[in-house]
Amino acid sequence: MSLDLPYGLPQEQSMNAYSFLFCQTRCTALPSGALHLPDHDVLCVSDLHLGKSERIARRSGVMLPPYEVVETLQKLETDIAATNPDHIICLGDSFDDLDAAISLNEDMRLWLARLQAGKTWVWIEGNHDPGPVDMGGTHKADITVGTLTFRHIATNATAEVSGHYHPKHRVTGRSRPAFLCDTQRLIMPAYGAYTGGLASHAPELRKLFNGRIMAILTGHKAIPVPIT
Amino acid sequence: MTTLPPKFETWFATRGWAIHPHQQAMLNQADAPALMLIAPTGGGKTLAGFLPSLLELSDGQHDGLHTLYVSPLKALAADIKRNLRTPVAEMDLPIRIEDRTGDTSYTQKRRQRADPPHILLTTPESLALLTSYEDAPHIFKGLQRIIVDEIHALAESKRGDQLMLALSRLQTLAPNLRRVGLSATVEDPDAIAAELACHPDPCAIINADPGPDPDISMLITQEKPPWTGGGAKYAIPAVLEQVKNHKTTLIFHNTRAQAEIFFHNLWLANIDDLPIGIHHGSLAREQRERVEAAMVAGELRAIVCTGSLDLGIDWGDVDLVVQVGAPKNVKRLVQRIGRANHRYNAPSKALLVPANRFEVVECVAALEAVKEHDLDGDRKGPGPRDVLCQHILITACAGPFDADQLYQEIKTVGAYRTLSRAAFDDCLDFCATGGYALRAYDKWKRLLQTADGLWQLRDPRAAQRIRMNIGTIQDTDTLKVRMKGNFKALGEVEEAFAATLTPGDTFLIGGQVVRYENLKEMTVEVSRRGDKTPKIATFMGTKFANSTQLSQRILRMFEQPNWPELPAHTAEWLGLQRRVSKLPEADRILVENFPHEGRHHICVYGFAGRNAMQTLGMLVTQRMEELNLHPLGFVATDYATLIWGLDPIDDPAPLFKPDNIRADFETWLSGNAVMKKTFRGAATIAGLIERNLPQARKSGRQATFSSDILYDTLAKYDPDHLMMRITREEAMRGLVDFGRIEEMLSRTAGRIDHIALDRVTPLSLPMFLEQGRIAVAGAGQDRILEEEAARLMHEAGVGSL
Structure with missing residues (x-):
């Protein structure tokens, strides 16, 4: 059959995740918004925005509940336990700014270190965190895994996985963070707890795709839906 | 007894007026620290409130601000300015009167702070903002009187709590301040009086003659009301007939959407081209002002309106009030009826138009309640703490403060008289550190305690952000609507409604059908479209809940074996329900x-x-x-x-x-949407979520999203x-x-x-x-x-x- 959309791999659908083939690489979208590459033992998460509440307090005096780092790391720990990857890619904007990375409290640093133990950990640079951070792992502008290139902001390249836009998609009146992809580009939803979103019909997002786009909604279950 | 000076006597005489007994009573008790007047609309209530100030100011000896007038509506402040300047000009009194609202220009506001007028007319929010300035002691130092108009309306909401907190501040800055409240008829005047007074001062109440009972009935139409819906379209011909038979008619609706639909249908049926306008809170200011001006000039035969016309603006010769849809609340109905026959001692005339079969029952119940003077009202709880948090932040904007003094000051506010020190300290801690179980913000506290024990802002620049977020009005996120290629706004729709629109959809705004074209920079662009039936603009307006008293009346009606007081179609409907x-x-x-x-x-x-x-x-x-x-x-x-x-x-x-x-x-x-909405309201008032950023306005959608997440996070961790x-x-x-x-x-x-x-x-x-x-x-x-x-x-x- 000829398809111009990345399509599902029915034999591998677990309960709530959604597996599909993207540029010849097997990918699994987790309901949490993480992406698992089982053939490469890679788990990728994008836009964690750790330290966002600290940055807001520093800049504006408004003190949001300081629990978003705990919430985000808890989620990440669950996904790591479920997929047991060798490699973890944080696809940029992992920290809300570089000062937020420096100010991360000791408990959270130790937790992050525990998660990193025994894994290769790659920090892809994002617009919020352009420099290296004083934490385990390697800092890179982009990285290639099998057929795919991972970087923070989408370019014109083919077979590319990126983040940055925090895409959301609306079906039957409900808007949820979503993966968006066509045959050459996969844009990941934001993983961090305090992150807003950009609607899938926004021109900034639409212009990145050619042809038909599929959204994979996150939530209780990763649900694929074509965008019409 | 205080007698009027000759200048005032002459002025009253040339107008052919005699001073009303309650106006005289206000003069006699002008020295009372707190005084409340209850009078029906049109009873010379405002003049009664201002007369003592005009007398005290007539000798030209007072320097600076003497009287502050606060009303819930900007329009009311402007209206009063107009009405008050007339006697002042005619008697040639040396009194400067200005208003100050969100609409006042920046330069004018600067000048008012440096050189305040004798009488300043403002709103609770503008007043709270004034108290946040470092020069507040200078502005208010000679203040003698504050007049709170429509205090019954303010007292029902957090706006009233904010106002009374601001008053406690003013009382400290101007210890001789006397407080005056002007109220429509209410079910519990003592409760409102207690909120007005500086606790534990007493507050005297003056009751004006309530005037004759209103002439009120249900509009009987040839056509039966439909089973459902709120449009009352069936009643259009009958309402139009009433408009023809009266000089000026106010047609009240419970929601903005209903007002829009009714207005649209009224015009479709208006073959005589009677001049009829529409007025509600979602319309652009210029459009509302145009309607207001036409109304004052007597050019309109009717205005289709919502609660935005509830309060006492003087619209001239209204001789009929029509309430479309069940009134939901008897007190509000009585106040609306009071808008007709703006002449003292003439009965107001009003018609109720049920929108559907059930509302027939509700209207009959409401009519009986009006006849029996059975007003309804729910008791208010103690002063809300989110408003208190905002007050603490506002106080910090004006300069370093002492926590003990502030606590004592707040306890003089009636609604906060039972506030415990622990509860106050909770609020202070929230303002200073965020108040989280996880003490994460030691480095970035909003308020710091200095060596001498005073509290102040860590970063003085934060004052600007706090000022931009002053207020307690819960605005839903709205988007401006304008014609494509035209910068003038037609009005606003809720963002949630805009999100449901696809290009080509039509909806009603300002009485015209428009076609949705696109969303551009947070503005809904539309084109004119006259032919299609519109999709409805679902402005939330205010959906009032039926009062407990009214619900009980309806249940009592259901006990009757039959219903001679109801129209046959409705009685039959209830009978059918009883059978099946x-x-x-x-x-x-x-x-x-x-x-x-x-x-x-x-x-x-x-x-x-x-x-x-x-x-x-x-x-x-x-x-x-x-x-x-x-x-x-x-x-x-x-x-x-x-x-x-x-x-x-x-x-x-x-x-x-x-x-x-x-x-x-x-x-x-x-974890539910209504709780999240409630949380969002409280968190916005308390300063946890910002309403207006100094830069571009944050998109409302993102704000909704993040406040829900904040709620979830707090529910889980704190x-x-x-x-x-x-x-x-x-x-x-x-x-x-x-x-x-x-x-x-x-x-x-x-x-x-x-x-x-x-x-x-x-x-x-x-x-x-x-x-x-x-x-x-x-x-x-x-x-x-x-x-x-x-x-x-x-x-x-x-x-x-």
């Missing part, structure tokens, strides 16, 4: 279930008011969700909740057992945080209104009647076209969403995978 099912009784809960269009329905009649019935819907659907009954949604009115779902429910009665409902309420509090406690407390009243569910549960004491039927019942019928259906975000919706996604996948040719 039964009529709800005050001391029992009636639950009906029946199938309809492939869905299983439950209708429960609790008569607890719209908000509480909505909460009941949420609680019950949550329990159904747990029982895997796949509820899909529900809709609530003042008297009932209708729930539908995928699975049949053979025995719904256990769902409504008091113990279950109370237990469910506790678990339910943690459930006893101050904001969560405030949210839970407010849940008992307001939007969640669990207090009235409790009232319903104790009234019915577990007596539940369950009736299973094979079709829709007469009384539940109106529920089916009710607006504001709420979807249940649960397994049932996931099932439908997955089905829809699968269908789309199938259409895309990948369905087999």
Whole structure:
């Protein structure tokens, strides 16, 4: 059959995740918004925005509940336990700014270190965190895994996985963070707890795709839906 | 007895006026530290309030601000300025009068701070802002009197609490300040008087002659009111006939959307081209001002309006008030009726127009209540702490403060007189550190304590942000609407409504049908379109809940064997309900279930008011969700909740057992949309979420998103945080209104009647076209969403995978 959309791999659908083939690489979208590459033992998460509440307090005096780092790391720990990857890619904007990375409290640093133990950990640079951070792992502008290139902001390249836009998609009146992809580009939803979103019909997002786009909604279950 | 100086005597005489007894009483008691006047509209209430100030200022000796006038509406301040300048000019008094509202220019505001007028007319929000400036002691130092107009309206909301907190500040800056309240007829004047006075000072109350009883009746039309809906389209010809027979008619609606639809239909039927205008809060300011000006000039025969015209602006010769839709609240109805015949001692004339069959019952109940002077009102709780948090931040903007002094000052506010020191310290801690169990912000505290023990802003630049967020009015996120290629705004629609529009959709705004073109930089662009039937603009307006008193009256009516006071069509309808099912009784809960269009329905009649019935819907659907009954949604009115779902429910009665409902309420509090909305309101007022950023306005959608997440996060990690406690407390009243569910549960004491039927019942019928259906975000919706996604996948040719 000829398809111009990345399509599902029915034999591998677990309960709530959604597996599909993207540029010849097997990918699994987790309901949490993480992406698992089982053939490469890679788990990728994008836009964690750790330290966002600290940055807001520093800049504006408004003190949001300081629990978003705990919430985000808890989620990440669950996904790591479920997929047991060798490699973890944080696809940029992992920290809300570089000062937020420096100010991360000791408990959270130790937790992050525990998660990193025994894994290769790659920090892809994002617009919020352009420099290296004083934490385990390697800092890179982009990285290639099998057929795919991972970087923070989408370019014109083919077979590319990126983040940055925090895409959301609306079906039957409900808007949820979503993966968006066509045959050459996969844009990941934001993983961090305090992150807003950009609607899938926004021109900034639409212009990145050619042809038909599929959204994979996150939530209780990763649900694929074509965008019409 | 204070006599009028000759200048004033002459002025009254040339107008052919004599001083009213209550105006004289106000003069006689002008020295009282607190004084409240209760007078009907048109009783010279405003002049009574200002007369002592005019007298005191007439010698030209006072330097600086003498009298502050606060009203809930900007328009009212402008109106009073106009009306007050007339006697001042005619008597050639050396008095400078200015207004200061959100509409006042920046330069004018600067000048007012440096050189305040003798009389300043303002709103609670503008006043709170004034007290936040470092030069507040200079501005207010000579202040003698404050006049709070329409205090009954302010007292019902957090705006009143904010105002009274600001007054406590002013009293410290100007210890000789005397307080005057002007109120319409209310059910409990003592309660309002106690809020006005500087606690524990007494407050004298002066009652003006209430005038003759209003001439009020229900509009009887040839055509029967429809079963459902709120448009009252059927009554258009009859209303138009009334407009023709009167000089000027005000046509009140309960929501903006209904006003728009009615106005549209009125014009379609208006073959005589009578000049009729529309006025509501979603219209652009220029448009509202145009209508106001035309009204004052006597150019309009009628105005279709909402609560934005509720308050005492003088619109000239209104001789008829029409209330479309059931009034929901007797007190508000009486105040609206007071708008007609703006002449003292002439009876007001008013007509009620029920929009549907059930509202016929409600209108008759309301008419009886008016006849018996049975006003309704719910008791207010103690002063809200979110407003207190904002007050602390405002105080910090003006300069370093001493916590002990501030606490003592706040205790002089009636609503906060029982505030404990611990509760105050909680609020102060929230303002200073965020008040979290996890003390994360030691480095970035908002308030710091200096070496001398005073509290001040860590970063003085934060003052600007705090000032931009002053106020307690809950605005839903709205988007401006304008014609494509034209910069002038037509008005505003809610963002949630705009999100449902696709290009080509039509809706009503400002009485015209427009076509949605696109969304550009947070503005809805439209083009003119005259031909299509519009999609409805679902402005929320204010959906008032039926008052407890009115609900009880209706239940008493249901006990009657027959209803001679009701029109035949409505009496027959109730009779039919009694035959096929039964009529709800005050001391029992009636639950009906029946199938309809492939869905299983439950209708429960609790008569607890719209908000509480909505909460009941949420609680019950949550329990159904747990029982895997796949509820899909529900809709609530003042008297009932209708729930539908995928699975049949053979025995719904256990769902409504008091113990279950109370237990469910506790678990339910943690995660639902109404609680999140309540949280968002409190968190915005308390300064946790910002309303206006100094830069570009944050998109409302993102704000909604993040405040929900903040709520979820707090519920999970810090459930006893101050904001969560405030949210839970407010849940008992307001939007969640669990207090009235409790009232319903104790009234019915577990007596539940369950009736299973094979079709829709007469009384539940109106529920089916009710607006504001709420979807249940649960397994049932996931099932439908997955089905829809699968269908789309199938259409895309990948369905087999």
